[in-house]
Amino acid sequence: MPLYHQSRQTVIQGIFLVVFVILIIRLFVLQILSPQYQMQAMDNAVYRSIVYPDRGIIFDRKGKPILENTLTRELMILPNQLRGVDTAGLLAILGIDTAEFRQRLVAAIVKNGRYRPTVFEPSLTIEKFVKLQESMFRFEPGFFLQERPIRTYPYRAAAHILGYIGEVDSTILRRTNFFYQMGDYMGLSGLERYYEPVLMGQRGVSYQLKDNRNRIVGAFENGKYDTAAKAGRNLRTYLDMEIQVMAERFFANKLGAVVAIEPSTGGIIAMASGPTYDPNQLTGPQRRRNFSWMLSDTARPLFNRAIKGQYPPGSTVKPMGALIALDQGVISPEYGYGCGGAYVACGRPIRCSHAGGGHAANLRNALANSCNSYFCHIYRMSVDKGQFGGVANGYVRWQQYANSFGMGVRLGLDLPSEDKGFIADTGFYNRMYRGVWNSCNNVFLGIGQGEMTATPLQMANLMCIIANKGFFYTPHFVEHIDGRGIEDTILQRFGRKHEVTRISRDAYEAVQLGMQDVVDHGTAWVARIDGITMAAKTGTAENYGIINGKREKLEDHSWFVCFAPRENPKIAVAVVVENAGFGATWAGPIASLIVEKYLNDTLRTHRLKEVERIASKEIILPVIRQKRQRLDSIRRARAEALERSVTGNRDGRATDLSTGRVKVPPAPGIVHDVSKHAGRPAQGGGPVPTEGHRLHKVAIIRKDEGTKS
């Protein structure tokens, strides 16, 4: 049956053919119709690593670096990979015993779990690092070395300005649309945050081949697709680190702030907030602990009072009142007021520190003597001016003036989270007085009290306006950015000149002369500097706080604002020292020293003693100091416990560290005052609640009322 066999042969060949056709179709589908396999192969075998560029450096006006990049070397532990590790060898190199090894291991597991790496030994010395590196193969994979760039601050200063960098969290990841990746560092506050796009540089990407165990085996396609990292760009700032360091010395043990600005550019020469802290504390392995300690400190070292502290400006605002009155034409520089020691036109007398003698015979004298009556009077004249037809309209106009002087508005400097102070609006007074009020109700505004607060930055800026006779540049730190880039628009707005209304130069001249008299033979004679004509104004601001539930009048804030030289102003300074009494007592000398140091580049010997005297004086409210001391002792106890655990104490006490937290009993302190006025923002030196401040319920709200100058 050949035909029969013929057909069977064909069937078998047909089966072979069909199967091979199926296989080839399958291959066609896999290799040509399924591009996803190429992607998966890339995912499998190509390791995409980010090359981090060096962050930009920030320099001061003399070209000295305020911060630097250094590498810290750490030994990391991966607790789940410890099998087969030569522990004895490692202990020998590190110089620790097994008991301590076990304790550190437990601490690491408690902190990050078994599967995530934790720092086992931070900040390795070069010798240890080299020794470990040589014999690392004996300790892998349970241990590995890691280099991490950190910021160091050679001056140990300017912490509030520079801010800090930290690991991005999930919120930032989402907000930036995953531009950052887990584990990236970015600027979280200060200049580091504001100039993040400039400082961070451009990340590079390098593609490497890896094998099935994620071991790198070489460059992918000889690095054809790699992109190089571009270093971050450096910032050149107006800061003068010598001034900055001195300013911070003054405020190491005081609450308050100082701001010094170059009036012709708006460049900030120095900005300190007391109490200060060493920015190096917020880098390196102790960062977390130091940060939480600072957060719990009642004196709130993390709070930048220079841009967030809201103080009643007191008499320092009088030049502004004079300018407004002059511009509205309600007074002339020759205008005088017969002050008999108090302003009585509004019922309850407002006391003045001088009586008679023509101390307010003209604007110049009134400024020099800081006559309360005079400035209350001209404030009322300004808002009650006939053409406005009522105090409400007049006040609206006055408020506009104040805003144009930068009061009650954000100036927009190059730091995040600036506060705008407070100037009440008519709606506020309508609510407060149920719609019926007159210029007597807010007459205190004329002398910088009442419904008004300002930040030290705003006061320094006000000095710039007066020094410049009618204009200012938005205060800022960065003069220019090295190199070129699209980010340069970031600086454009700082070059724009802001004209303040249309107040005549004559009006400014009159105010400047009055302020010069303040130094030459007025309230600020202590600030006088030989050979420098200075224009200044002192301020002594009344303030209230709520201590243990009772509203109490606190010691006055000491204010001092000035600029010098008067004819050709080079520096404008605002200083506030909380609860330090008269403006001339502490704030004045501080400002004076800063001006002298800046203009003369040096201080005379007898002035150096003055620096020491001021720097060593502690001015902190007793109630805050008590709380601070309590926290300090707790810290010391914890540090000792930590010390014990690190040096291998075997009596078991050290284990308290990981489990038992020392409980802080609620100290008698100052509680948050819920302001009696609905919708009223926090005032005075009070805090703006931030995350950290929610942790403890101690805060101060200062209420500004009454008069004093």
Place this chain on the structure above:
Amino acid sequence: MRGRNPEIARGVDWAVIAIYLMLVSIGVMSIFAATYRDESILQGFLSLKTDYSKQALFFVISMVLGVFILLIDSKLFTATANLSYVAGILLLLLVFPFHTEVKGTKSIIRFGTFQLQPAELCKIFVNLALAKYLSQLETDFHRLKDQLIASALVLLPAILAIFQSETGLALVYFSFFLVMYREGLPSVVLVVGISLMVLVIATLLLDPNLLAGILTALALAAIYLFRKSFRRNRGLLFIIIGCWVVSVGIQRFAVPILFEKVLKPYQVQRIYATVGRDFVVDPETMTEEDIRKMEDRKKATTYNVKQSKIAIGSGGFLGKGLMKGTQTRYDFVPEQRTDFIFCTVGEGFGFIGSAVLLMLYLLLLMRIVQIAERQRSTFSRCYAYGVASVIFSHVLINIGMTVGLVPVIGIPLPFMSYGGTALLTFTVLLAILVRLDADRLMNLR
């Protein structure tokens, strides 16, 4: 020297030898591409420590053995066929007490460094014995008794292989039914066999009710088409209805029972994985050990197939070039040198290279069928069909596995996979064929 001997060269089929040499060379090259690291190539080959040098050595040994076989008188094969079969079965039985367990298989006997896998070797003996039985004058393959004896010859080693956890090799023994089909096994067996396979796969893929519906629709359509024939042929209606009952019965009862009671859970899981379905664990019917075993295997097999598909799929049309495959170079595909050697070709030479390789195999198979049909003796023809069936089943299962069409079954790709026993076995299989073909005018019994 012996190659020049006219006695050997006469009548030898050069096409088969050429394809054989090409395939083995591609195999050595692929193993080289997959395992070569940065050592000196000459040293790598001379040291005989690298996989590719070992395979090259096996290649040389195989060729020597092949030449040796070409020198043997063809009558020897017919004479010793039954004896070798008995010896092979004995070897297979010896495995049970003396095996060494290697990578989950229980089919290997080890003498020092030398490993022997009788189930692999036995393919030659079974092929010879089957050819011998089918070519005997007294065998009438249209008789059921002879069909059963032939089936038993094949199924005995298959069952032994299953007991040695060598499912793949057992499947290869089933491919001898192709030889029996050629020699007169009724087509019904083949048709029913293939239909059953289709039905089982459909059962796994489709919803039971949907499949039952489709089967019913098919049956109704058949009844409608043949409605005029029923008057003449009453039986046809019953056949159609019978087929329908059996089909629905299989998909409704037989397959579920097979999967739940007969097969081991990991085996079921493997089969499910191939058709792309998740196997739902029924904790009541499975022991904890079964579940753990299944999880382990699932991880391993799905990983293997996924990596294999990625490697082949990423080759694209033209491939990445020799030694440029990122997946096969850096050990992403497990069992890269042995069972998954095809990935190297797939990734390195893309669709073009893979298709050419498949064409070589198809050409070889077609040539062997051609050779088979020109034999004067039934023995040689049966033997040739046996060789074709073995190679065919190996290629189908191995490449089907690497491209994800067939469950993961460890079985070498003929001539290419790393491994001495497999290469020697296939060489001997082919060499005997060439030797028999050289004597195609003889009548061997």
